[in-house]
Amino acid sequence: MHRTRIKICGLTRESDVLAAVSAGADAIGFVFYPPSPRYVSPARAAELARLLPPFVTAVGLFVNPSRDDVAEVRAKVPLQLLQFHGDEIESDCLGHGLPYIKAARMRPGLDLLKYAASFAGAQGLLLDAFVEGYGGGGETFDWSLIPSGLPMPLILSGGLNAGNVAEAVRRVGPWAVDVSSGVEAAKGIKDAARITEFVAGVRNAHG
Numbered sequence: 001m002h003r004t005r006i007k008i009c010g011l012t013r014e015s016d017v018l019a020a021v022s023a024g025a026d027a028i029g030f031v032f033y034p035p036s037p038r039y040v041s042p043a044r045a046a047e048l049a050r051l052l053p054p055f056v057t058a059v060g061l062f063v064n065p066s067r068d069d070v071a072e073v074r075a076k077v078p079l080q081l082l083q084f085h086g087d088e089i090e091s092d093c094l095g096h097g098l099p100y101i102k103a104a105r106m107r108p109g110l111d112l113l114k115y116a117a118s119f120a121g122a123q124g125l126l127l128d129a130f131v132e133g134y135g136g137g138g139e140t141f142d143w144s145l146i147p148s149g150l151p152m153p154l155i156l157s158g159g160l161n162a163g164n165v166a167e168a169v170r171r172v173g174p175w176a177v178d179v180s181s182g183v184e185a186a187k188g189i190k191d192a193a194r195i196t197e198f199v200a201g202v203r204n205a206h207g
Contacts, residue, residue: 004169004202005176007059007155008183008195010038016190017051023192023199026176027057029083032065032073037187038180042076049078059083059101070096083126090119099123101155106141116151125150126178129158140164143172162197169205177202 008020009029020028030045031038040048049058060079062070064086073079074096082100084093093100101124104115116125127146129139140159153175156168161182169177181187183194 002175004174004205006199006202007057007176007178008180008190009059009061009178010036010180010184010188011048011190012038012040012044012188013190014048014051015192016195017048019190019192019195021051021053021056023196024203025056025195025199027059027081028052029059029061029178029180030077030079031061032069033061033063033085042073045073045077057081061085064088064092067096074098081123085126085128090121093119094121101126103128103157105129106145106158108142108145110145112145112147113149113151120151122152124153124155124175126155126157143168146172160198162194162201165198165201166205169202 005026007027007029008025010031011017011028017028030040033039052058057080058078059081060073060077061083079098082096082098084100085103093102100122102119102122103126104112106127106129129141155176155178156172156174157178160168160177160179165177179198183190183198185191
């Protein structure tokens with residue numbers, strides 16, 4: 001079994017970045033969606049990204065951005081991966097000079113295989129619970145809705161925390177897991193102990 005990768009998303013403080021890195025996170029997510037309580041400006045994200053050591057990936061999360069929005073962030077922040085979390089089509093996600101992953105908001109009736117095929121250039125598909133508005137709502141979804149045979153790596157999100165992530169990894173077998181609210185003391189404020197416990201839960205899933 002491969003080692004499940006871990007992304008901690010929605011970081012806004014230096015201490016939270018350092019806690020995630022120290023715990024063993026593989027990727028850090030910065031939210032560039034202004035309505036989100038976890039939003040950071042490009043200038044602020046650039047300060048936080050400077051704290052990342054080699055081989056910890058900086059991911060930029062966008063929701064229905066213009067091409068200029070992405071270009072402005074890219075000019076200031078040393079991102080390595082883009083994450084699109086809105087109603088984008090593949091042409092919106094391509095041509096930014098970086099690889100991308102695409103979020104799917106899971107609900108009954110969504111043909112995930114057809115959805116994945118419409119984003120053939122994605123490096124991975126991130127599955128999150130469907131909630132009103134955009135961004136994570138801290139809700140889980142029915143993991144049995146995930147079909148077998150997805151043509152790209154699966155990133156599991158949606159309501160994960162230290163208490164359920166080991167079961168999620170064992171049942172779904174994702175390439176990676178993505179957490180935000182599940183390791184927070186308040187919106188946008190991470191809790192170092194919860195980050196450490198979450199990472200331990202992922203590791204414990206492998207025995």
